[in-house]
Amino acid sequence: MMPVPLSEDNPFQSLIAEATDDSAVLQSRYENHRVARNSQQREKILADSFAGWSLDEILKRLDGPGKEDGFVDPRNCLVIWARPSPQVRDLILFVQNELKSISPSLWLMPPENLHTTVLEAAHSLTEEQIEELVQTLLSSKDVTPADIAAYPRSHPTRLIKPMVSFDSAALALSFVPAAGECLEVESGINNEQYTYHHLRRDVFDMVRQTKVPVASRYIVPSAHLTIARFISQDEFLVQGLDGAETVDHSRVKLLVDKIGEINQKLEDEYWPKEGAIREGGEWIVGQEGLVIRRGRVWYGGGEYVPLD
Numbered sequence: 120m121m122p123v124p125l126s127e128d129n130p131f132q133s134l135i136a137e138a139t140d141d142s143a144v145l146q147s148r149y150e151n152h153r154v155a156r157n158s159q160q161r162e163k164i165l166a167d168s169f170a171g172w173s174l175d176e177i178l179k180r181l182d183g184p185g186k187e188d189g190f191v192d193p194r195n196c197l198v199i200w201a202r203p204s205p206q207v208r209d210l211i212l213f214v215q216n217e218l219k220s221i222s223p224s225l226w227l228m229p230p231e232n233l234h235t236t237v238l239e240a241a242h243s244l245t246e247e248q249i250e251e252l253v254q255t256l257l258s259s260k261d262v263t264p265a266d267i268a269a270y271p272r273s274h275p276t277r278l279i280k281p282m283v284s285f286d287s288a289a290l291a292l293s294f295v296p297a298a299g300e301c302l303e304v305e306s307g308i309n310n311e312q313y314t315y316h317h318l319r320r321d322v323f324d325m326v327r328q329t330k331v332p333v334a335s336r337y338i339v340p341s342a343h344l345t346i347a348r349f350i351s352q353d354e355f356l357v358q359g360l361d362g363a364e365t366v367d368h369s370r371v372k373l374l375v376d377k378i379g380e381i382n383q384k385l386e387d388e389y390w391p392k393e394g395a396i397r398e399g400g401e402w403i404v405g406q407e408g409l410v411i412r413r414g415r416v417w418y419g420g421g422e423y424v425p426l427d
Contacts, residue, residue: 130338131320142298142311149295149316149340153284160286161375171356171366172349173288175226178418179350183226192415195249197241197256197331197424199267199322200234200410203344203402207281208233210389210399211292211346214283214381218290218346221377224353225290228346232419235344237409238322239335249413252331253424256411259329264411265426267325271405276315278342278402280390283378290378291343294402300391301401315342315404322409348418 138144163169180190203211208230215227241252256264278294285291296314326333355374357367389400411424 129320129323130335131316131323134340135316135320140312142296142314145314145316145340146295146298149342150280152340153282153293153295153343156286157282157284164287164375165368165372167368169287169366169368169371171352173286174352175288175348175350178226178348181418183224183350185350192417194243194417195246195414196239196243196416196421197249197252197413198236198411198416198421199238199240199326200412201237201271201405202407202410203233203235204406206399207292207344207402210281211344214292214385215346217377217381218374221374222354224351225347226350228344228348228419233344233346234410234419235342235404237319237405238326238333240326240331240333242334246414253413255331256326256329256424259331262325262328263426264424267322268408268411268426270322270325271318271409274313274318274321275406276313276318276404277311278315278404279396279400281385281400282382283346283385284341284343285375285378288349289345290347291345293341293343295342297401301394301396316340318404 134148135145138148177192177194179185180187181192211228211233212230218225219227241249244252277297279297279300280295282293283290284293294315296316297311298314299311302311323333323335352366355367355370356364357370359365385400389397391400411426412421413424414421
């Protein structure tokens with residue numbers, strides 16, 4: 120297909136321009152974003168004023184001990200995802216098991232639901248509103264759903280340096296765009312000026328060309344797969360002298376310290392070293408194509424949008 124024409128207001132292009140189209144600078148922006156956010160969240164969560172995890176009230180009603188039979192998530196979305204490779208899924212399973220050892224009540228993203236959001240076209244709409252957008256997408260002649268899904272096959276990008284990112288609501292495995300580290304010819308990538316952020320930029324404009332308006336919340340420099348959410352304060356409460364339950368800050372610190380321990384292991388064993396990257400420490404995004412999903416996708420669910 121023809122090269123993707125860039126919109127003047129493409130939010131992803133601005134960072135690429137600021138980085139002078141340099142993959143090393145883009146990697147640095149992604150790295151700085153996640154490190155600063157982890158530091159900020161760590162300080163907030165370990166503070167004496169921390170009142171407990173931000174529970175996902177909808178997920179609580181869909182799964183876990185508080186599950187309500189018949190409850191339906193009212194939020195409908197239209198998104199474009201990349202699924203992780205088997206090696207990345209294995210790495211996530213290791214991380215989830217480590218987290219579960221400290222917090223058995225954590226809700227873990229099922230392996231088949233794992234994804235990173237390349238582009239969120241629409242969120243929190245009704246089924247009818249999403250159906251209208253899907254029909255617009257399917258009726259497009261200039262750019263088709265199949266074009267969008269297949270795009271990374273001709274524009275492969277690598278993500279590297281896995282790290283657990285976290286806040287008071289959820290945990291994710293995050294990556295940064297590669298910048299030439301341990302580049303192998305057989306990967307199909309012959310240079311790395313074209314990065315994951317470029318892919319997000321191009322997919323944004325491809326969707327725009329279908330006449331579907333893009334209302335994305337995720338334009339920050341982040342490449343992450345949500346791996347766990349909080350649906351309970353279990354294990355993190357202690358009974359005071361007055362009988363009231365309060366946050367057990369020592370238990371909270373155990374989980375935060377476990378995240379730090381995991382991240383050190385990831386850096387030691389899965390980051391590029393001596394010209395090599397261990398399996399799971401590198402992800403070529405969309406090798407099998409992107410996935411277009413509609414409906415109740417919040418926790419990795421929803422339905423496929425047909426590609427033809």
